[in-house]
Amino acid sequence: MLMEYTWNDIERHIDACTHCPLSRTRHQPVMGRGSRQADLMLIAEAPGAQEDKQGIPFVGKSGDILDRLLRDCGLDRKEIYITNILKCHPPGNRDPKEEEKEACFPYLKYETFFLNPKVIVCLGRVAAQRIISPDFKITRQHGTWTCRKNCALTATYHPSAILRDPSKYEIVKTDFNNIVKKLSE
Ligand code: URA
Numbered sequence: 001m002l003m004e005y006t007w008n009d010i011e012r013h014i015d016a017c018t019h020c021p022l023s024r025t026r027h028q029p030v031m032g033r034g035s036r037q038a039d040l041m042l043i044a045e046a047p048g049a050q051e052d053k054q055g056i057p058f059v060g061k062s063g064d065i066l067d068r069l070l071r072d073c074g075l076d077r078k079e080i081y082i083t084n085i086l087k088c089h090p091p092g093n094r095d096p097k098e099e100e101k102e103a104c105f106p107y108l109k110y111e112t113f114f115l116n117p118k119v120i121v122c123l124g125r126v127a128a129q130r131i132i133s134p135d136f137k138i139t140r141q142h143g144t145w146t147c148r149k150n151c152a153l154t155a156t157y158h159p160s161a162i163l164r165d166p167s168k169y170e171i172v173k174t175d176f177n178n179i180v181k182k183l184s185e
Contacts, residue, residue, distance in 0.1 A: 007036060010110045014087050019103040022088035028055045032083025032111050039183055040080040041117040042066075043108070044158060045126035046096050052089035057082045062159040066123075069159070069169075073176040081115055083108065085130055101130055119182050120151055124158025131155075143175040145182070152182050 014029045023029075030047035033056055050060030058066050070077055086096045086104045112120070122128040128136040132146060132153055142156045156175035162168045 005110060007114055010107060010114075014107055017087070017104075017107075020088075020100045022086065022090060022100055025091050026088040027052045029087040030055055030057050030084065030089070031087060031107075032081055033057055034077060034081040035079050036081065036115060038079060038081040038115060039118040040075070040179070041112065041115055041120045042080060042082045042123055043120060043127045043131060044082075044084050044123040046084050046086035047089045048093060049089060057084055058159070061163055065159040065162050065169075069172060069176055072173055073180050075176070075180065081111070081117065083111055085127055095126060105130075117151060119179060120153045121179055122153070122155035124155075124161065127158075128155035142171070143178060154179065154182075 011031055014031050017023055017029060030051045032041075044057070047057060048060050048062065050063075051057055057063075066082075067077060070080070085101055085108060087107055088100075088104075090096055090100070120131065122131050125136070125138045128138055128141075132155055136155060138155060138157060143154060146153045154175070156172050157168050159172075162172060
């Protein structure tokens, strides 16, 4: 069934999606961006207010931090794929609701299936608990690895955690340097 669709089909479905009430408050949905041949996929939780305005993931302050991190680790945004669990902005930046995550999850499944990445990195608790394990503790388990269907999975702090506590920058940079090593294994 997954095989029947293309990237363009999924993009069109996301653009027209009304599967949850966020479709009534969003300005526009935010599909993943980057290389569709990437080995590395980053998954965060949901678009913020800036992303909702521009329709591109990580263009606000968290995006600036993410770009700095990527640069410091020799990665380029254009060569990786960045997406979110939710494609629509939750008002007030609240945590995504269970029903919103469930409604949106098929889109992430398609993105993952089409991309077939070597490494998936969850940015923050919400993504890690949805993708890796419901009881994932980002403080204790960031930087640890699991393997699923030939894909290496890990999680690190969300860039917004660095905005709140700049001392986390070096911790996340260490995690990203290990991600770069994993990509070359
Ligand atoms: N925060 C997220 O989780 N995703 C974005 O795209 C931007 C900010």
